Amino acid sequence: AQSVAQPEDQVNVAEGNPLTVKCTYSVSGNPYLFWYVQYPNRGLQFLLKYITGDNLVKGSYGFEAEFNKSQTSFHLKKPSALVSDSALYFCAVRDKGSSNTGKLIFGQGTTLQVKP
Amino acid sequence: GAVVSQHPSWVICKSGTSVKIECRSLDFQATTMFWYRQFPKQSLMLMATSNEGSKATYEQGVEKDKFLINHASLTLSTLTVTSAHPEDSSFYICSASSPGRTEAFFGQGTRLTVV
Numbered sequence: 312a313q314s315v316a317q318p319e320d321q322v323n324v325a326e327g328n329p330l331t332v333k334c335t336y337s338v339s340g341n342p343y344l345f346w347y348v349q350y351p352n353r354g355l356q357f358l359l360k361y362i363t364g365d366n367l368v369k370g371s372y373g374f375e376a377e378f379n380k381s382q383t384s385f386h387l388k389k390p391s392a393l394v395s396d397s398a399l400y401f402c403a404v405r406d407k408g409s410s411n412t413g414k415l416i417f418g419q420g421t422t423l424q425v426k427p
Numbered sequence: 428g429a430v431v432s433q434h435p436s437w438v439i440c441k442s443g444t445s446v447k448i449e450c451r452s453l454d455f456q457a458t459t460m461f462w463y464r465q466f467p468k469q470s471l472m473l474m475a476t477s478n479e480g481s482k483a484t485y486e487q488g489v490e491k492d493k494f495l496i497n498h499a500s501l502t503l504s505t506l507t508v509t510s511a512h513p514e515d516s517s518f519y520i521c522s523a524s525s526p527g528r529t530e531a532f533f534g535q536g537t538r539l540t541v542v
Contacts, residue, residue: 345530354433354520354533355471362529401470405529413459413524413531419470 313338315404317418324392324425332387332421334402343405344385345415346376348398355401361385372396392425399423429455431523433534440511440541448506448537450521456501457523461531462494465518477504511541 314337324330336342343362347355359370366378376387385402399422403415430453440446450460459478463471475491477483477498485491493515495507504523508515518538522531 343529347533352437352518352536352538354431354535355522357530357532360530399468413522413528414461414473414476415522415531417470420468422468 313404313406313416315402315416315418317400317402317421319421320419321422321424324423326394326425326427327391330389330392330396330423330425332400332402332423334385334387334418335383336385336402336404337383338404338407340407342385343407344376344378345403345405346370346374346385346387347401347403349401349420350398358387358400392423394425394427397423397425429453429523429528429532431457431521431532431534433521433537435537436535437538438540440539442512442541443510445507445509446511446539448508448519448521448539450504450506450523450534452502452523452532455523455528456525457504458501458525459523460498460504461522461524462496462504462506463520463522465520465536467518471520474506508539511539513541515539516541 316335345360346358361378369375402418406414432451434449462474474489475483475485477496483496498504520536521534524531
């Protein structure tokens, strides 16, 4: 079965420090991987995706993620955190068992808290 | 990125009444729309998948007569919570996609409170 795991419920980091939000996946074949961010009482905003090609993917707001096939990971990173980055982050993989484009399997979410 | 608009952003209704939530893709044709439910500080739970012009496919445990989904056009899907009860109070989010896109785009969500 396909699945996504975000092992940390919460990540705390000081403003200006680098941040990492972890994600591991379990899928057969080549995965389509995504990161989304959610601010309180809002929908999800797309940050970045990995489909194929370069393992380092750059996305919105200075975020990037590295696809690591051997470790089945897709960790989200940012070199210098901002207080405004504080939000709930979701890793997701596209459900290959579905013919419906856009059907996603989500991790449980990680709350990022950036302190001044 | 593509824009998906969800309306209303929040709604309060009385027990026993029905509430309709709209999800519109503003700048692309969404052949497929998804409806999710989210509890506080939890992940998204997929409720159903709707393809334009056909009946929605509901996930296991989701009552189709309770949560009516209509996807009559390529830009609009609606979720109607019928005979709402307080336990239906939640945050509902839609997303939309099309064959030419690898990612889905999300509406801003609807906070439903049933009193």
